[in-house]
Amino acid sequence: MLPYGRQSISDDDVEAVTAVLGSDWLTTGPAVTRFEDDLSAHSGGHGVVAVTSGTAALHVAYAAAGIGPGDDVVTSPLTFVATASAAALLGARVIFADVSEDTGNLDPGAAKAALTPATKVVAGVDYAGHPIDAEPLRALAHDAGALLLEDAAHSVGGRWQGRPVGDLADLTTLSFFPTKNLTTAEGGAVVSPSESLTAGARSFRNHGLVRDPGALRFPDEGPWHQEVHAFGLNYRLPDVLAALGSSQLTRLEAFSARRAEIHARYDTALADVAEVRTPSRREGAEPAWHLYPLRVLDGRRRALFEFLRERGIGVQVNYVPAYWHPVFADLGYRRGLCPVAEEYYRQEVSLPLFPALADDDVDRVSALVREFFGYGG
Numbered sequence: 513m514l515p516y517g518r519q520s521i522s523d524d525d526v527e528a529v530t531a532v533l534g535s536d537w538l539t540t541g542p543a544v545t546r547f548e549d550d551l552s553a554h555s556g557g558h559g560v561v562a563v564t565s566g567t568a569a570l571h572v573a574y575a576a577a578g579i580g581p582g583d584d585v586v587t588s589p590l591t592f593v594a595t596a597s598a599a600a601l602l603g604a605r606v607i608f609a610d611v612s613e614d615t616g617n618l619d620p621g622a623a624k625a626a627l628t629p630a631t632k633v634v635a636g637v638d639y640a641g642h643p644i645d646a647e648p649l650r651a652l653a654h655d656a657g658a659l660l661l662e663d664a665a666h667s668v669g670g671r672w673q674g675r676p677v678g679d680l681a682d683l684t685t686l687s688f689f690p691t692k693n694l695t696t697a698e699g700g701a702v703v704s705p706s707e708s709l710t711a712g713a714r715s716f717r718n719h720g721l722v723r724d725p726g727a728l729r730f731p732d733e734g735p736w737h738q739e740v741h742a743f744g745l746n747y748r749l750p751d752v753l754a755a756l757g758s759s760q761l762t763r764l765e766a767f768s769a770r771r772a773e774i775h776a777r778y779d780t781a782l783a784d785v786a787e788v789r790t791p792s793r794r795e796g797a798e799p800a801w802h803l804y805p806l807r808v809l810d811g812r813r814r815a816l817f818e819f820l821r822e823r824g825i826g827v828q829v830n831y832v833p834a835y836w837h838p839v840f841a842d843l844g845y846r847r848g849l850c851p852v853a854e855e856y857y858r859q860e861v862s863l864p865l866f867p868a869l870a871d872d873d874v875d876r877v878s879a880l881v882r883e884f885f886g887y888g889g
């Protein structure tokens with residue numbers, strides 16, 4: 513089966529990991545600091561907190577934003593459920609706002625209409641790698657006294673109006689799962705231009721432990737003493753994985769370029785197929801394409817999915833609207849809430865996309881899509 517996404521691991525990656533395995537620090541060591549610095553250079557020069565997954569990054573970011581019971585989080589339903597569930601787990605109420613029909617990203621008009629006096633975070637998602645409409649979202653969030661969070665699990669290395677992902681929102685979260693644009697096996701990060709949000713993220717990542725003698729409530733306890741001022745968890749990314757991240761980062765531009773090439777190749781091959789719609793790109797966007805979300809306009813999305821799977825093409829669907837998950841349905845969220853996102857979901861199928869995908873494979877997948885819709889070779 514040709515997978516829809518796959519990591520690219522080089523000899524240098526293997527060497528970087530092996531070197532750390534023989535060092536003194538498997539975790540909480542210098543490779544983590546280095547990865548955070550390296551990542552910062554690719555995401556606007558801001559503070560970076562490396563964590564154990566993209567889901568952990570969301571949990572940490574919402575916690576740093578002070579999200580808790582009584583707070584509302586406005587977000588997109590066209591995402592992996594973690595964008596919403598991490599906020600719900602902290603006790604927030606999640607309010608889903610609809611997406612723009614071209615990019616599938618949180619629509620600023622819908623987000624604005626969904627704001628409440630209790631909204632503390634507006635969370636957009638860089639769907640498929642296309643950055644969110646950052647300016648209006650940031651403005652409407654800030655006008656409401658809320659923060660803008662960008663779930664950039666798909667878009668590390670992307671740019672919007674010349675600014676890198678990481679430089680667009682108050683909090684940006686990344687994922688380094690193997691199918692994503694950069695991998696540490698499991699891993700993620702929180703990026704923020706705010707020192708206090710970065711400090712909050714660091715604290716939550718490490719049990720909320722305070723060691724700075726000047727900040728201790730009971731400084732006379734003894735030289736061993738450290739104390740917890742706010743609850744946190746252990747979301748520390750090990751050095752072993754951070755080293756893989758630093759090594760991968762040296763190829764981020766090459767990964768993004770190859771992903772863009774494949775995207776363009778699918779676009780060209782499928783341009784005349786009237787039954788499908790190829791992905792949109794807004795003026796000013798330089799997406800770090802993570803997905804190739806093809807939209808099937810004639811109602812045969814499922815048939816195309818099965819046709820391709822039967823022929824060994826590992827297509828995916830991204831995503832079932834988050835509030836269709838029974839955990840949200842049981843809380844009273846009803847189908848029909850965000851019709852544009854639901855329509856997007858009904859049409860969407862993700863074609864294989866990863867840097868090592870050969871042109872021949874892209875052509876084979878494209879030819880099968882054409883065959884399915886009755887377009888000859």
Ligand SMILES: *Cc1c(COP(=O)(O)O)cnc(C)c1O
Pocket residue numbers: 565566567568591592594595637663665666687688689698699700
């Ligand atoms: C992958 C993903 C996550 C979660 O990241 P993990 O590293 O798998 O925990 C969150 N949001 C989006 C949009 C994702 O694609």
